[in-house]
Amino acid sequence: CGHLRHSGSSLHRTGSCLDSSAIMASAALLALLLIAQAKADPRIAASAIDPRLEFHDPTWIHKHESVCVTGAGGYVATELIKQLLEDGFRVMATVRDMKVREKFKHLLDLDRALPGSLAIVEADLLKEGSFDACASRAKYLFHTASPFHFEAKDARKDMMAPAVNGTENVLRSAALKRVKRVILTSSFAAQSSFLQQDKPDSGSLYTEGDWNDFVDEEVWENNSQQAYIASKSLAERKAWEMAKKLELDLVVINPVLVMGPVMSRRVEGTSVGLMKGVIEGTPIPMSFPWCDVRDVARAHIKAAENPEASGRYIVAHPDRIPYSDVYDILTKAFPELEFAKPIEVADPVPMIDNTKIKSLLSYLYPLEQTIIDMARSLIAAKLARPVEKGSSSKEPLNEEL
Numbered sequence: 001c002g003h004l005r006h007s008g009s010s011l012h013r014t015g016s017c018l019d020s021s022a023i024m025a026s027a028a029l030l031a032l033l034l035i036a037q038a039k040a041d042p043r044i045a046a047s048a049i050d051p052r053l054e055f056h057d058p059t060w061i062h063k064h065e066s067v068c069v070t071g072a073g074g075y076v077a078t079e080l081i082k083q084l085l086e087d088g089f090r091v092m093a094t095v096r097d098m099k100v101r102e103k104f105k106h107l108l109d110l111d112r113a114l115p116g117s118l119a120i121v122e123a124d125l126l127k128e129g130s131f132d133a134c135a136s137r138a139k140y141l142f143h144t145a146s147p148f149h150f151e152a153k154d155a156r157k158d159m160m161a162p163a164v165n166g167t168e169n170v171l172r173s174a175a176l177k178r179v180k181r182v183i184l185t186s187s188f189a190a191q192s193s194f195l196q197q198d199k200p201d202s203g204s205l206y207t208e209g210d211w212n213d214f215v216d217e218e219v220w221e222n223n224s225q226q227a228y229i230a231s232k233s234l235a236e237r238k239a240w241e242m243a244k245k246l247e248l249d250l251v252v253i254n255p256v257l258v259m260g261p262v263m264s265r266r267v268e269g270t271s272v273g274l275m276k277g278v279i280e281g282t283p284i285p286m287s288f289p290w291c292d293v294r295d296v297a298r299a300h301i302k303a304a305e306n307p308e309a310s311g312r313y314i315v316a317h318p319d320r321i322p323y324s325d326v327y328d329i330l331t332k333a334f335p336e337l338e339f340a341k342p343i344e345v346a347d348p349v350p351m352i353d354n355t356k357i358k359s360l361l362s363y364l365y366p367l368e369q370t371i372i373d374m375a376r377s378l379i380a381a382k383l384a385r386p387v388e389k390g391s392s393s394k395e396p397l398n399e400e401l
Contacts, residue, residue, distance in 0.1 A: 026064050067090070068179070070134065070146025074086065076293060076297065079297040086116075090116060091116060093107065093134070098122045106263055123134050125145055125274045126161060126166060126169070139179070141170070146159060186236040188256040188314055192212055193219075198214055205352055206351060208314055239252065245376065252313070260370045261294075275374050278326065282329070283323045290370065298362060306337050315357050320349045320351045322348065323347065324342040329371045337388060
């Protein structure tokens with residue numbers, strides 16, 4: 001008989017027999033204790049407990065359903081794969097080059113530690129049929145692969161082609177292999193260009209119904225930031241066009257600036273670079289709406305599994321967050337460290353109606369937790385070197401905090 005012990009990515013049976021009712025009773029008691037503790041101490045927020053537990057049924061660990069995740073080495077994809085593995089999925093994930101092991105080694109570590117299983121295959125966004133193997137036998141396909149940087153030397157080649165043509169190739173593979181539902185990682189950039197003349201249709205707050213129409217080449221040909229923003233709008237438009245043509249069930253996730261804890265030991269992408277800069281003394285140059293990478297991953301999974309999910313979901317807190325708020329949160333959490341002072345103190349500015357995503361997820365990680373968890377993860381991994389308060393040289397610390 002025995003009991004189950006988790007080791008690596010498998011479950012082993014060992015020891016003497018335990019009555020199943022006793023196990024269930026123990027689990028129920030633990031849940032009650034956690035709830036009682038949270039009620040007794042208001043400092044313990046619901047988000048301190050795994051936010052997805054409320055959605056799990058007793059058989060969640062035995063799902064064993066196959067899914068495909070493109071762009072596996074990315075920031076959002078890493079958190080998504082982690083949560084899928086926690087939920088017991090069989091994950092087939094793609095990377096651009098299997099020889100560059102450091103870009104996905106952290107995923108292999110997750111595979112060893114979590115209940116699901118992971119297989120990694122090579123795929124190229126610009127190669128037709130490249131994603132057939134990943135899509136084969138997949139119930140859901142999560143397309144996260146797309147450039148996220150503002151350093152393209154040739155915007156058409158390095159930004160537009162991978163985003164737009166890559167989306168077309170992935171969706172063709174999904175249709176060929178009869179995937180049940182495709183979940184596309186788009187961006188709030190598909191709703192807004194952030195240009196001063198760009199306004200929401202409502203005149204006040206952006207919603208899922210808005211589109212970024214500033215996509216003409218004259219807008220982005222000499223501006224790599226606008227090239228990225230336009231690529232997200234064009235890629236999503238292509239996705240909806242292909243979904244209609246190929247009769248695919250498509251749901252789109254539109255995150256704003258994605259922040260939160262980092263698991264990879266690489267500093268790549270704008271989000272991670274921004275927080276690294278803040279920790280090392282460079283303020284964020286403008287205010288953005290923020291979201292937590294864990295909420296973005298949760299949104300992908302809920303959009304896949306919930307049959308009522310449809311259309312687009314902006315993952316965001318409703319306000320544009322000024323750097324002065326980020327500074328206040330960090331200085332309170334890390335009183336021994338020094339951060340670049342804000343040039344001005346500003347108030348958050350309402351920007352987005354996030355009603356729809358809250359209906360899918362029920363709640364979002366608090367902004368304060370997102371900021372603190374991200375800073376701690378970067379410091380602990382020595383990906384960011386903080387400046388000690390009172391340091392005369394203002395040089396980053398070498399030692400780990």
